[in-house]
Amino acid sequence: MVSLDENQKKVQSKRFSSEEMKNILSGYLYISPFFIIFAIIGLYPAIFSLILAFQKWNGLGEMEFVGLNNFKVILSDPLFWKSVYNTIILGLMGTAPQLVVGLVLAFLLNLTYLRFKAFFRVTIFMPYITSMVAVALVFSVFFSNNETALVNYLIGLFGFDPVNWKTSEWGAKIAISTMVFWRWLGYNTIIYLAGMQSISNELYEASKIDGASKLQQLRHITIPLLKPFILLTVFFSTVGAMQLFTEPTVFLGNTAFARDEAMTVVMYLYRDAFKLSSFGTASAAAIVLLLFIVCASAVNMMLTQGFGKNRRGR
Incomplete structure (x- = not known):
């Protein structure tokens, strides 16, 4: 009887954990559109701009690393x-x-x-x-x-x-x-x-x-x-x-x-x-x-x- 009760508890705990995981995943899915749009529109341009700050680029050709030269130019x-x-x-x-x-x-x-x-x-x-x-x-x-x-x-x-x-x-x-x-x-x-x-x-x-x-x-x-x-x-x-x-x-x-x-x-x-x-x-x-x-x-x-x-x- 003891082993049976323990098995039932394990089954119930697994069921509860799976339901909790489903709730967590569904919550992340609901808020994921914001983070996806933010990553595309906000985060990616910010990171790309940070990289460009150390490059020489005209928008068409290849980038050329110039270090802090761009900052020296503007300052x-x-x-x-x-x-x-x-x-x-x-x-x-x-x-x-x-x-x-x-x-x-x-x-x-x-x-x-x-x-x-x-x-x-x-x-x-x-x-x-x-x-x-x-x-x-x-x-x-x-x-x-x-x-x-x-x-x-x-x-x-x-x-x-x-x-x-x-x-x-x-x-x-x-x-x-x-x-x-x-x-x-x-x-x-x-x-x-x-x-x-x-x-x-x-x-x-x-x-x-x-x-x-x-x-x-x-x-x-x-x-x-x-x-x-x-x-x-x-x-x-x-x-x-x-x-x-x-x-x-x-x-x-x-x-x-x-x-x-x-x-x-x-x-x-x-x-x-x-x-x-x-x-x-x-x-x-x-x-x-x-x-x-x-x-x-x-x-x-x-x-x-x-x-x-x-x-x-x-």
Whole structure:
């Protein structure tokens, strides 16, 4: 009887283990499409780009190993450092203000006594889902070099001379950063708004009883509890700013790669790869850009770690 019971237990354990294995395999099969697509679209190009960074290749012939020469070429190129400078300036001008303004707009849209909330929320989010072609056309008209263009007309009312927005150094930067600000403001506002709606109203009611103003509520309740959402938007905004490509390309049109007023790092590596057929230096620029993104993200995350913390002991 003892041996029979042991055999039954072994059979049951094998059956359970086989069912458990089937469940594990079925789970992996369900999630396998994501990993397959990621390996083809994401992982393979990244590995291939890393290999190309140490090769000389025009896209058609045989590869030639050149070691660190591609990195020496781009790091000694003044245009590359100009693109780094442009990327940082455009990121600060177009991305940093939208985080602050988005936080204020989200706070206003979350007010209980505000009317037509749905209309304002949809209106603010509309630029994010608008086609970039339409955005480029609209801003090309607004920032046209003509004296009768909307922006030139407005600054003319204050006594300023018309600006050649697409050819001047700071004119192009202001126009492109304004486009970035307008397009991505609603995205960050909606994220902040979703975070604010997760905060309990009891905290605001208690602070109201203690005599706290709206500004004090924003400073001592909303911002500290929104810290995870602020860190998320700072991280995404930093990565997006360092990868800026679409806005300057569509705004400047055919002359985007011919001048350096608004050339970003991504535009620089795109020019090397698809305009000059130098895939080695383009891949090296991509590796350097990755390092810049990691460093910039780490610095921003450290700077925002203490953002919104209440000071105690006073």
